Amino acid sequence: MEWSALVQYVLTGITQGAIYALLAVGFNLVYSATGIINFAQGEFVMLGGMLAVTCYSFLHLPLWLSAILPIGVVMLVGAGIHQLAIRPLRHAHLVTLIMATVGLSVALRGLAKVLWGADSYPLPAFSNVDPVALAGASVDPQSLWVMGVAAVTGTALTLFFRYSLTGRAMTACAARPLAACLAGIRVERMNMWAFALAGGVGAIAGAVLAPIALPSFDVGTSLALKGFCAAILGGIGNNAGALLGGLLVGLLESLGAGYISSGYKDAIAFLVLLIVLVLRPQGLLNVTMRRDES
Amino acid sequence: MTAAHFLLRLQSIRVCYDHLEALKGVSLHLEAGEIVALVGANGAGKTTTLAAICGLLPLRGGEIQFQGRSLAGLRPDQIVQLGITQVPEGRMIFAEMPVVDNLRLGAYLRLRAGQRRAVAEDLERMLDLFPILRERKHVLAGNLSGGEQQMLALGRALMARPRLLILDEPTIGLAPRLASQILHTVAELREQGTTILLVEQNVLASLQIADRGYVLETGRVVLQGLSEELLRNRDVQRAYLGKDYEEV
Ligand SMILES: Nc1ncnc2c1ncn2[C@@H]1O[C@H](COP(=O)(O)OP(=O)(O)O)[C@@H](O)[C@H]1O
Ligand SMILES: [Mg+2]
Numbered sequence: 001m002e003w004s005a006l007v008q009y010v011l012t013g014i015t016q017g018a019i020y021a022l023l024a025v026g027f028n029l030v031y032s033a034t035g036i037i038n039f040a041q042g043e044f045v046m047l048g049g050m051l052a053v054t055c056y057s058f059l060h061l062p063l064w065l066s067a068i069l070p071i072g073v074v075m076l077v078g079a080g081i082h083q084l085a086i087r088p089l090r091h092a093h094l095v096t097l098i099m100a101t102v103g104l105s106v107a108l109r110g111l112a113k114v115l116w117g118a119d120s121y122p123l124p125a126f127s128n129v130d131p132v133a134l135a136g137a138s139v140d141p142q143s144l145w146v147m148g149v150a151a152v153t154g155t156a157l158t159l160f161f162r163y164s165l166t167g168r169a170m171t172a173c174a175a176r177p178l179a180a181c182l183a184g185i186r187v188e189r190m191n192m193w194a195f196a197l198a199g200g201v202g203a204i205a206g207a208v209l210a211p212i213a214l215p216s217f218d219v220g221t222s223l224a225l226k227g228f229c230a231a232i233l234g235g236i237g238n239n240a241g242a243l244l245g246g247l248l249v250g251l252l253e254s255l256g257a258g259y260i261s262s263g264y265k266d267a268i269a270f271l272v273l274l275i276v277l278v279l280r281p282q283g284l285l286n287v288t289m290r291r292d293e294s
Numbered sequence: 295m296t297a298a299h300f301l302l303r304l305q306s307i308r309v310c311y312d313h314l315e316a317l318k319g320v321s322l323h324l325e326a327g328e329i330v331a332l333v334g335a336n337g338a339g340k341t342t343t344l345a346a347i348c349g350l351l352p353l354r355g356g357e358i359q360f361q362g363r364s365l366a367g368l369r370p371d372q373i374v375q376l377g378i379t380q381v382p383e384g385r386m387i388f389a390e391m392p393v394v395d396n397l398r399l400g401a402y403l404r405l406r407a408g409q410r411r412a413v414a415e416d417l418e419r420m421l422d423l424f425p426i427l428r429e430r431k432h433v434l435a436g437n438l439s440g441g442e443q444q445m446l447a448l449g450r451a452l453m454a455r456p457r458l459l460i461l462d463e464p465t466i467g468l469a470p471r472l473a474s475q476i477l478h479t480v481a482e483l484r485e486q487g488t489t490i491l492l493v494e495q496n497v498l499a500s501l502q503i504a505d506r507g508y509v510l511e512t513g514r515v516v517l518q519g520l521s522e523e524l525l526r527n528r529d530v531q532r533a534y535l536g537k538d539y540e541e542v
Contacts, residue, residue: 165405172388172399179386182348184374184403184454 004136017250018150022205023227024242033194042224043108048206049215078199112217120214307356334510377457389436400453497534
């Protein structure tokens with residue numbers, strides 16, 4: 001076994017894992033607030049990437065602006081989805097709401113195909129420098145961007161939920177919607193913010209990933225499934241778990257592709273999900289139990 | 295006395311859950327500075343009445359007025375803004391947050407309105423009022439005892455500076471000594487000018503601190519009057535004070 005190859009697989013795994021962790025955080029944001037698994041989370045990432053590419057290649061905006069602008073746009077998409085699709089269904093069964101997000105995911109993918117066609121688009125790396133050598137492997141600078149951006153995003157969200165008034169109010173709504181409502185907090189408003197933040201986190205992942213994996217209209221599906229695996233693996237609703245789950249899925253996938261066969265790359269994440277669901281089915285059952293108690 | 299004198303007035307309100315009519319025309323009122331007890335058996339509709347006041351359930355009929363103004367069409371947060379705060383049944387503290395954060399969230403709308411200094415002062419006052427909470431200020435609320443949680447729920451509601459404080463079974467599940475301590479605090483709050491609507495299972499204890507009371511039975515007010523009248527009433531004694539015919 002070659003040492004440098006292992007290092008390379010681990011680096012790739014951590015990079016992918018950081019993206020999956022961001023997806024898992026997106027799932028957690030919506031789940032904690034509403035109990036919904038938002039299957040459009042992958043499309044938020046796709047939109048982030050496609051919009052970054054559009055800003056850069058078609059509108060000729062500077063790269064930094066092209067990476068940041070989509071965050072705001074996809075936050076609006078998230079908020080809009082809540083206001084137009086989720087809120088009107090607030091008295092519906094939770095399963096109905098989850099099905100609605102599946103529908104939205106298909107719709108967003110279709111819209112993206114109409115807008116951008118079936119092509120993949122390139123985005124230049126954020127830093128125009130050569131790969132760094134590390135223990136015989138080479139570290140792509142964009143990988144460092146991915147890891148750094150994921151770490152900053154996670155830290156910022158943690159601080160937001162712990163110290164800001166809106167963050168505390170969102171936490172209160174997620175835990176005790178009735179008590180939060182009686183304190184004058186608008187629960188629906190906070191849920192809208194949860195969707196907006198999920199959109200923002202998705203767009204961040206999409207933009208930072210774009211230089212590594214060229215975005216196209218259909219990248220959301222498999223990203224969402226991996227991110228979902230990560231969220232379930234770490235314990236849905238738990239952001240530390242999202243990081244752990246993301247890294248685990250990323251590493252298993254990368255090591256599996258390297259040492260077993262790249263053909264099994266995707267299968268590995270789903271195998272992990274299956275094993276987790278068999279061993280800890282309560283992870284999924286929680287989804288339906290949560291609403292009933294509130 | 296004209297309607298304008300009432301702080302809160304419910305006029306034959308009706309509330310339904312799907313097909314079940316939980317309130318079949320409930321009327322009651324509170325004057326400023328009163329403690330009014332709302333008592334009745336389990337399932338009588340007490341919590342439903344409070345939910346309707348706070349804008350959590352739509353009315354099928356009747357009207358609720360606060361300070362002479364109809365609450366129809368107002369959102370729960372707008373009702374809190376007007377000065378009505380409820381301590382819900384079962385306390386519902388934010389278990390995963392420290393005690394101070396629970397208290398601060400009680401003042402959410404005031405913090406939103408930029409009253410940071412006044413809220414900080416009230417926080418200190420609340421910690422003086424409940425010294426046990428000061429000791430446990432940074433403890434996660436879920437780790438407090440039942441009595442401490444009830445005090446926290448009360449403190450959280452007071453942080454909104456309500457004109458009308460609504461309490462849904464604040465002493466349930468508490469040891470008698472703690473229960474009377476809570477009710478004593480409630481009586482003190484009235485001395486400081488807060489109007490209180492108190493829902494209690496403990497009919498004797500609540501009527502002892504209340505000025506007036508209403509007895510609710512399957513969605514209707516079946517008795518009302520001054521507390522001492524109700525305490526002397528035979529039906530009340532039999533149904534709620536556990537006295538049987540001979541004693542009466
Ligand atoms: N969420 C609900 N859905 C359907 N029925 C309810 C609900 N909440 C209360 N009820 C019914 O409404 C009636 C009044 O309940 P409630 O107001 O909780 O009574 P109380 O607080 O006096 O014990 C009861 O018959 C109860 O079963
Ligand atoms: Mg009740």
